[in-house]
Every structure is written in C-alpha cells, then in structure tokens.
Amino acid sequence: MRIKLTLEYDGTNYCGWQIQPNGVTVQQQIENAVLAVTGEKVSVTASGRTDSGVHALGQVAHFDTNSSIPPERFAPALNSALPSDVRVLKSALVSEEFHSRFSAKKKTYAYKFYVSDVIRPLTDRYAAFVAFPLDFAAMKRVCELFIGTKDFRAFMATGSEVSDTVRTVYDAKITLSDDGVFTFTVTGNGFLYNMVRIMAGTLVAAGEGKISRQNVLDAFSSGNRNLLGKTMPARGLTLVSVEYPCDGEENLPLS
C-alpha cells in the first residue's frame, strides 16, 4: 500500500531534503524512521527537494509498504523514531496512482525577511536580515507582476537546465507584521530552481529603490537574470503546502 505523509520540519540543521553522501538530510531521517518502525528499507519521495536550510510547514511525501500498521498510525509511529525538528503531521492511505511530485497541482511557499540595524536573534532563524529600510508600497507594486502564466526563465538560478520555463503563479502577496517581519507568499503550479528566493530578492531590491516595475517587465521579456534582485538566503524560505486534485478524499477507504 502507498502512504502519503504530510511533514513539518525546521531545515536549519539539514542539508536539504534529498539523501546525499555527506551531511544529514530530511529524506534520510524519514527513511531511517520507516526502517525503525517497519523493518523495511523504503525510498521516500517528496513533492520537491527542498534545499539546504529551507523549512517546511506542509511538505508532502509518499512511500510503499507491506507493513500492517494502519495508515493513520504511521504519523505517531514515525514521530517516535524522528528527531524533534522533523514531524509527520498526518499519514494517510492513497491509491497507487498518487505520486507526491507528479500529482501535485499547486504549491505555496512563504519567504520571510526583516529590516533592522542589527541581527535579531529571536527572528533570524526563520527570516532573512535586510539592513536597509524598504518601501512597502513599491514592493507591493512589483509583487503584482509575478501573478499569471509567464516565462519565468529570468527567475531561475543560472546553470539550471530546464527547457520549459513557463509557470503559472496563481497568487503572490506581501504582508508586514506588527513585529516588522515581511512575508512574501506565492502559490503556483510549479517553481523553477531558486525562483522563490529570486522573487524575494527582487522584492527587496524594489523596496530599496534599486529595481523598478519596468526592470521586472524587461526581465520577463528578455529572460535576463541580471535585471532582478539577488537570490535570498535559504533560512527565510518555507514550503507551506502542496495541493493535489484528490485532496479531501484520501482518507476514504479504497473500494
């Protein structure tokens, strides 16, 4: 049977999602926990490979098992074998057609940053530090440009090899909390490598007055990465949720 997991993790101490020879990864922690609980060596596939230092509030992953553990009991069972910075929020039985990556329809990311003269130790773990004052209205005006079905190739890390760089962004907004933390939230049908962190860097540059709306429009038409802001650090990025066409039905018993 195939099990879908919804995961929250603090990425600070991990070399990202994907297993690698050097460094501890979230995938490795989950596979170790499955082994501890079921005795099975499985491969756990996620909706996408979060980078080193990136967090998740609602990463989705799946694996196949022959265990007799009831599907919904995998969450507490795996949590008993996981370190406290990785938690399974939910486990559910899904059909064999479900694939955490290929079935995903929408993903939402949040990028947090704060403006201060000095690093704020109680904010800095989950938000990037910006030393210059930002024009919130200018950031909002640039943020609107991200919405739509567009060629986002300028918003891709240089060196990436993806042929189709058209993506649909359903929603993009920026908010400012009482404690001075900006949150950029973006929902799309998929994201290019570093796309959200380049969008966030572009908003910061717009807030600093270094990038105009026209620069961003020119980046869309020319595909020129250099017209946009820098790639912001991983610490501010969180994968908030992943949506599937069958959401809400996954707990129905298979007929």
Add this chain to the structure above:
Amino acid sequence: MRIKLTLEYDGTNYCGWQIQPNGVTVQQQIENAVLAVTGEKVSVTASGRTDSGVHALGQVAHFDTNSSIPPERFAPALNSALPSDVRVLKSALVSEEFHSRFSAKKKTYAYKFYVSDVIRPLTDRYAAFVAFPLDFAAMKRVCELFIGTKDFRAFMATGSEVSDTVRTVYDAKITLSDDGVFTFTVTGNGFLYNMVRIMAGTLVAAGEGKISRQNVLDAFSSGNRNLLGKTMPARGLTLVSVEYPCDGEENLPLS
C-alpha cells in the same frame, strides 16, 4: 564611565545568563566581547539572571569601562565580537547611579505555548507544547487574578529563600494568534523565582479544566504551591523589556 546595554538573545544554547563553571552563558559571551573590544576584564551585571534556555528581547545590563569608544558605538563593536544568537540592540552612557538590577522599576515577560497533537518543529523553539485542548475563556478568567499587589509565595519555586514575597503585577493578559500560539504577557515590579513559569502552568491547567478560579484564590491566601499548575519549560519564556525611571533621558549628555 557606565554603559547600559539593551540585549536580545536566543537562550536555547545557553546555560542562562550567569557565568558558571560548566557551560556557556550569555554573561560570559558579553564579557568576552568587551574584553575583545576594549582589552578590559569587566563584570557585566544584568537586570536579572535569566535561566537556562530562557530568551530575551530586551534584557538590560551595565558595566564600567575606561575605554575611549563612544558609548553608542559599543553596540556595533560588541556585535562584531558576539555570536549571532546574542546581539546588543543599543548601548548608551548612563550615570554612575544607574544599576541594571536595583534601578529597574518594571519588567515584562512573555510566555508562549501551543496546542497540538504533535510537536510543531517551526513553533517549538520558542513555545512550549501542550497536548490537550484549552478553554481560552477559562484561562482569561484566571489570568485576571494575577493583577494587583499580592503575596505570590505560592507562585515561587519550592526551596527559594526570599523573605518578602509580595509583588505588584501591573498587567497580565493572554492572547491567541492566528497560528494557534497562546502568549501570556505579564508586567510587574519584580518576579519570584519561576513565578512566570508557574503562572503560565496555572493558566494551562485552568484551560484544561484542572484548576478553578477558587483554587487560585485559595493559593493566594494559603501560599500552597500545590494548588497551582506545574512549572512550564524554559523554552517558552522571554524577557521582553525592563523599564527604568530615567528611560528616555539616558542619551542626554551628562552636564
């Protein structure tokens, strides 16, 4: 000259404020930074000794120096020598009569906790985990009882030796954020050992229906620690601010 420091720190990796033989403390980090910057071995005194794992948004400390560094430049100078989980938000010249502990008139603490079936990795660093649903209205009704000039000896860690256990609480309130985090904020002229963490544990017990308003009233009149909730973990506690009678005047040049 005497320098007043306003400090923010993430207490997770520290054995509290006060220097001790085993384990790294915040005081040690500050004194090391002063030594690195001025060459002087000074003793830095705080408004109070935060416990192991307790955080600060606005701890206040002072020290005396013969350095020629301008008072307001101590903040960036010390920050260049401090680890990123401790930061000096502000440095200022104060008179020799100023004492971070004895001159303090009011302190404000915040205690955060959240209700969940499972540890939430992105919330758990700065908030305590509560596994049971809580009655917010019942917590508010008990919270009101904390306000006033009262004998708080029931709210003191057993074994503490303090003769005068009367304290004045100017304000106490509990709020609930959109992401499900309760924040108990309390301002007083001083706090007994573990007083805020016992208040927070009493609110949680009230929310669980284990403690009534009458139990708390009885604890005030009898001084019986056992009528109250448990002492909550350090991770949820933050020293928010310390107020002094001369606040706002400290940056005036001495005449």
